[in-house]
Amino acid sequence: MTEVTLLPLAILLTSLGIAPILFALPERSARLRTTINLVGASLKVCLVAWLSWKVSQGTIYGVGFEVLPGLELKLQADPLAVLFIALSSVLWLITTVYSVGYLEKGPHRARFFGFFSLCVAATVGIAMAGNLFTFLVFYELLTMATYPLVIHKGTKEALRAGRIYLIYTLAGGLVLLVGTLWLWVFAGSTDFVAGGMLGEIAAASPVQASILFLVLICGVGVKAALVPFHAWLPIAMVAPAPVSALLHAVAVVKAGAFGIMRIVYEIFGIDTAVALGVTTPLAVAAAITILYGSLRAMTQDDIKKRLAYSTVSQVSYITLGVALASPIAAVGALAHLIHQGLMKITMFMCAGNLAEGLGVKSVSAMNGVGRRMPGTMLAFSLAALAMIGLPPLAGFVSKWYLATGSLDAGQGWVIALLLGSSLLNAAYFLPMLHRAWFVDEAAESAARPAKAPIGWMLAAPPLVTAALVLIAGGLANAPFSPLEWTRFVVEIEYRE
Amino acid sequence: MPDLFALDWLALAVFVPLVGAVATVLAPRRAPALGLASVAATAACVWLLALRVVAEGPVVVQLGGWGAPLGLDLRADGLGIVMLAMTALVGLFVSLGALDTFGAHRPGAENERMRRYFWPLWLLLLAGLNGAYVSTDVFNLYVMIEVIALAAIGLTVLSGKLEAMRAGFEYMVASMLGALAFLMGVGFVYLEAGRLDFAGVAQHAGEPAMIAAFALMLVGLALKTALFPLHFWLPRAHANATAPASALLSGLVLKGSLYILLRFWIEIFQPSDLIGLIVGLMGTGAIVWGSVQALRAQRLKLLVAWSTVAQIGLMCVAFALADTIGAQAAWQGAVLLVVAHAVAKAAMFLAAGRIAEEVGHDRIAELDRTPVRPTLAQFAFALAAISLIGLPPSAGFAGKWLLMEGALRAGAVPFVVVAMVGTLFSVAYLSRPLIGFLRFDRAPAPVGEHQGWAIADAPPLVLAFAAVASGLVAAQILALTAIGAPFGAMP
Numbered sequence: 013m014t015e016v017t018l019l020p021l022a023i024l025l026t027s028l029g030i031a032p033i034l035f036a037l038p039e040r041s042a043r044l045r046t047t048i049n050l051v052g053a054s055l056k057v058c059l060v061a062w063l064s065w066k067v068s069q070g071t072i073y074g075v076g077f078e079v080l081p082g083l084e085l086k087l088q089a090d091p092l093a094v095l096f097i098a099l100s101s102v103l104w105l106i107t108t109v110y111s112v113g114y115l116e117k118g119p120h121r122a123r124f125f126g127f128f129s130l131c132v133a134a135t136v137g138i139a140m141a142g143n144l145f146t147f148l149v150f151y152e153l154l155t156m157a158t159y160p161l162v163i164h165k166g167t168k169e170a171l172r173a174g175r176i177y178l179i180y181t182l183a184g185g186l187v188l189l190v191g192t193l194w195l196w197v198f199a200g201s202t203d204f205v206a207g208g209m210l211g212e213i214a215a216a217s218p219v220q221a222s223i224l225f226l227v228l229i230c231g232v233g234v235k236a237a238l239v240p241f242h243a244w245l246p247i248a249m250v251a252p253a254p255v256s257a258l259l260h261a262v263a264v265v266k267a268g269a270f271g272i273m274r275i276v277y278e279i280f281g282i283d284t285a286v287a288l289g290v291t292t293p294l295a296v297a298a299a300i301t302i303l304y305g306s307l308r309a310m311t312q313d314d315i316k317k318r319l320a321y322s323t324v325s326q327v328s329y330i331t332l333g334v335a336l337a338s339p340i341a342a343v344g345a346l347a348h349l350i351h352q353g354l355m356k357i358t359m360f361m362c363a364g365n366l367a368e369g370l371g372v373k374s375v376s377a378m379n380g381v382g383r384r385m386p387g388t389m390l391a392f393s394l395a396a397l398a399m400i401g402l403p404p405l406a407g408f409v410s411k412w413y414l415a416t417g418s419l420d421a422g423q424g425w426v427i428a429l430l431l432g433s434s435l436l437n438a439a440y441f442l443p444m445l446h447r448a449w450f451v452d453e454a455a456e457s458a459a460r461p462a463k464a465p466i467g468w469m470l471a472a473p474p475l476v477t478a479a480l481v482l483i484a485g486g487l488a489n490a491p492f493s494p495l496e497w498t499r500f501v502v503e504i505e506y507r508e
Numbered sequence: 509m510p511d512l513f514a515l516d517w518l519a520l521a522v523f524v525p526l527v528g529a530v531a532t533v534l535a536p537r538r539a540p541a542l543g544l545a546s547v548a549a550t551a552a553c554v555w556l557l558a559l560r561v562v563a564e565g566p567v568v569v570q571l572g573g574w575g576a577p578l579g580l581d582l583r584a585d586g587l588g589i590v591m592l593a594m595t596a597l598v599g600l601f602v603s604l605g606a607l608d609t610f611g612a613h614r615p616g617a618e619n620e621r622m623r624r625y626f627w628p629l630w631l632l633l634l635a636g637l638n639g640a641y642v643s644t645d646v647f648n649l650y651v652m653i654e655v656i657a658l659a660a661i662g663l664t665v666l667s668g669k670l671e672a673m674r675a676g677f678e679y680m681v682a683s684m685l686g687a688l689a690f691l692m693g694v695g696f697v698y699l700e701a702g703r704l705d706f707a708g709v710a711q712h713a714g715e716p717a718m719i720a721a722f723a724l725m726l727v728g729l730a731l732k733t734a735l736f737p738l739h740f741w742l743p744r745a746h747a748n749a750t751a752p753a754s755a756l757l758s759g760l761v762l763k764g765s766l767y768i769l770l771r772f773w774i775e776i777f778q779p780s781d782l783i784g785l786i787v788g789l790m791g792t793g794a795i796v797w798g799s800v801q802a803l804r805a806q807r808l809k810l811l812v813a814w815s816t817v818a819q820i821g822l823m824c825v826a827f828a829l830a831d832t833i834g835a836q837a838a839w840q841g842a843v844l845l846v847v848a849h850a851v852a853k854a855a856m857f858l859a860a861g862r863i864a865e866e867v868g869h870d871r872i873a874e875l876d877r878t879p880v881r882p883t884l885a886q887f888a889f890a891l892a893a894i895s896l897i898g899l900p901p902s903a904g905f906a907g908k909w910l911l912m913e914g915a916l917r918a919g920a921v922p923f924v925v926v927a928m929v930g931t932l933f934s935v936a937y938l939s940r941p942l943i944g945f946l947r948f949d950r951a952p953a954p955v956g957e958h959q960g961w962a963i964a965d966a967p968p969l970v971l972a973f974a975a976v977a978s979g980l981v982a983a984q985i986l987a988l989t990a991i992g993a994p995f996g997a998m999p
Binding site (some may be wrong): 150152156174175190 | 931935942946
């Protein structure tokens, strides 16, 4: 049942509404700014908790109004949306604490936090978009809001990265615009409907539908960092650590992956997509991305770049799970949306802490950091082991479902891919752990005077997210765990 | 408010600014107050007229009670109302900006003179524009074109600087050539049809002499609208005028002649596909050439002026789709683009003026080097850019969406590509100043916070917000446009 209420709007406004206030605040009112940020983020988490409860009871919220003849700007909180909103709102709260600590006394904080909350608003809008048109609107807003964050440092390198980021994402947005327009002219609707809405139309003209699928996937594939549209992601790592953490491991890339889900499940419908024969190429593209990302990650010495290539690889697990067209793999994909977010944000915050606390930015300088920053490295290690897929951590759960799902779909090669990818994950994460815990610090860096210790605002957030990684994996079968929720979603998508 | 409806708001919307213009000439000391009051009163008339049109449908006024073809009819339908409302809104905020630009707090005989001349010229322009939007007569439109041109040339040379004078001279030559072509067209029409009202002329549409007449008028209007390759006068004129004048010239004046072209197209001549294609290709040329020049421009105002050339081109793409099944969507898109451009470009010129005023120059390459950061003006510029690029949820986005939808429905894929290329170009040239606004690595002095704010930032900011937010009410704007079915019945 659909209930018209303002709850989705309220959730959007907790971040969209505070952005103008944050912009207008003078640079020096740091305390007020922090308060507003935390109140907004906490309020959102509460509202999302309420929303999740109501949605789990079978209520679907929808609110919309017509902006162009026949086209609505529509927010809709269905279970799939809740999955993504819950992820982004919880991580926004944690990252806000982290950013306040990270940017203490840095320049342009008003601007930073203003755009930061705009980003979260865009992500929430993407999650709750009730049709592809609304999705597109927020997708472009996300591009505009992230750009100033990418170039926040204002250095020549940052500006170059920003330019590349803008070229990729705006081009992707333009392709998505054409795709959406085409869909609108072709099908007369852009609504997300559980089970898909293109069934009969696609059956009537399969060639056009297939090309449309390609265009739409290319449009969202840029943000999802599908090879060959991935190059912006490692370059954009010049952004400050909290930006990399929230946006480039969670919001932006996940917006792309989420778009792929919506397009496959709710525009085409999984059966139609399979009938068109477009899922196998998508799975192959995802597989290539998984391997390529991992291989490139191995050769990176810069910690953040290595993590970025790892993201390229890991996000495609989601795409792979969608493209396998099996409900079990879909559970794995959706769960990985959450799990990867938790793991990757932990690692990025830890990388930020290493840079802030010890000035360590490259893998080769990580010798002995475990002893100097045990808390941070504990969180990092936990997340890295989860990424590799060590049971019972979160990454294992999603890989397990992906593997089972591939058998279910009769695509045995995926198992080999997953094994290979896990080996590669191990190959680029374990050396980092080895250096951190087991190699003694080089003499000259031990003699270097220690920087001021990082405050609790930097130290605590990665520990919290690492704990969530543990919980999400260990208690995967508890009610309201990410895995349980994804089962709920998949039931809906595959029911049709 | 039935009593209020009884008054003739339609005629007042034309005559109030005319009276205001005379008043500001007679009492130059009170010109700002009188001018602003006239603009506000005109806006109120337009508002009340709009209420009446929404309630009752198109309004026709027979001046002197004769009725066409003998007398002169004024008519306001949905399209006319949208143009009137756009002019009123933009005009009001540009007037507020002008209060500061030509304010009494700025000393000097120069400023005294500009204050004295700005208000009469602007009010004359307003009367001419409003008159054009309600005309139903070809000769009457010629008169309005001349009134608009006279005022616009005056506004161009307002600053009295040498460059402005030169630009104004070029503008005048172009404008006179355009008017001449138009007048010859009017003569042809009269010889052929024997009358000049739209309905009478439309009966003869399709006759060879009418095609020739329309071709002449098209050239004249293209000159006035600065449609590539007849745009040569525009960049210098718009870049060298004072900021409020540029805002009016770019935001409103061009739209007057574009509107006339649109009105002729749909209501009278219904030209062949070939002419539509030619105009569409001219538009394509404008997008490419205007963008390339905007990419090369060294000064902010010149960049904004070249962007106008490109944007006008995008609007004209709709003419190529006039005879297809995508026509409805394309016309709607063009109307939205016209409105979006008027609002956003006025905001952008005002903001550029504010930036140049605070920083002391408008050389794009050095805009970030100053410790003074006119943050609000830069923010307004960025918002206006969002609408001009056509990013959601701006009105520019809605317009581009509909235009592309029309092209796609008509199967005119090349024009979809043209719109996309135009978007990419606009990102490229507008990001040149925008990136400068955001960077601070080259600042020689520590960057202060919130410097360079003034109340004068309010008009561009409000307009820029309106440009972005009005995309959300695009459906309402289009519903208003559809009153009287200017583009034929809705499907």
